Amino acid sequence: MHRESIICCRRDREIRKKIITPGDYTIVPYEDSRCKIRLTDVYCKNADGVCEMEPLSRIFNSPFDGNVIIGDMDAFVDRDVELILQQMCCGELCIAHLTYKNTHGDLMLDITCKIELLDVTEEQLISDWSWARLYESAMHHKERGVQMIKDKRTVDGFRRFSKAYKMLVAMEPVDKDTLDEERAKELIDIRVKLYNNMAHCQLQFEEFGASLELCCRALKYDPENTKALYRRCMAYIGLHMYEEAWEDIQKALAIDPNDKASQLKASELRPHIEKINKDYAKVIKKMFG
Incomplete structure (x- = not known):
């Protein structure tokens, strides 16, 4: 049996593995590789002893078909x-x-198990992916991110949106001569x-x-995007930049006067703007009164 190796080590987690049977070092999984695995001897505990597995895990909960x-x-x-x-290597x-x-x-959680990597479908490195494949992957991660947000898994949703964005970046530079306008x-x-989703x-x-x-990045591409204006308004409020927030929410209402969320946010902001205007008027009066 080989020595135990550390895969990742941080204050909040440590991941290690020890090889029992070596595999074929020429076949290893890359991003998007299809792997067939077998899990055995799974043991899960916490500070109080044996415990239930993380409920959101697909790999460690039934039904799991061994495909990753x-x-x-x-x-x-x-x-x-x-x-x-x-x-790991295949086998x-x-x-x-x-x-x-x-x-x-x-x-909080301590898991030990045996993992056997039965099969690996060899894949290209992302740098070698075609434009079409990058686009397909970007859409897949975006859609998964939307589902994560619906499931109230914000961190996982953000991670998916980030992966989708990385795929778009990997598609650049796009040849404008061969790319139709649509x-x-x-x-x-x-x-x-x-x-917008990451915001x-x-x-x-x-x-x-x-x-x-x-x-701001979203509005650079689409200056009249009401979602981006609304969320930037929210960000400005969080930073106590009320005048900038007011300007954004007024722009959003000018584009869509019937938007209920923007109307409500404008009502919440109005007292802050009125106070700022009153304070400004007092300063002017003292200076020139």
Whole structure:
């Protein structure tokens, strides 16, 4: 049996594996590789002893058919199994050990199991993917991200949107001579939607600066995008930049006067703007009164 190797080591988690049976080192999984695995001897515990598995895991819960597409998992334990698989060779059998702790160093989850990588469908590196394949992957991750948001899994949704955006970036530079106008508009529309979706995720965790930057990027491509204006308004409010927030919400209402969310946000902002105007009037009066 080989020595145990560390796949990842952080304060909140540690991922290790020990090879029992080596595999074919010439066949290893890459992004989007289709893997067939077998899990055995699964044991899960926490500080109190034996416990239930992470409920959102697909790999460690039934029904699991043994098929894993690298880069297509959402639950944190499944993504960590992906990391292990990318350090395995086809035919390899190993003992995997995944340990998770909270910020105080208390054990939250400890998983050990045997993983056998039965088969790997060899794939190209992303740098060698075709334009069409990158586009298909971007749309897949975007749609999965939308589903994660519907399931109230904001962090997982943001991760999916980020992966979709990376696929769009990998498609550049796009040859404008061979790209028809309709497809060019479609790519811009997807980019704007991804910026908006990532901004929404950042707002959920009060990351107002990051949300502001994403909304500005969206508005650069589509200055009249009401979602981007509304979310940038929210970011400005979080940063206590009420005048800028007021300007954005007024622009949104000028584009769609009947939007209920924008109307409500304008009503919430009005007292702040009235106070700012009164304070400004007092200053002017003192200076020139």
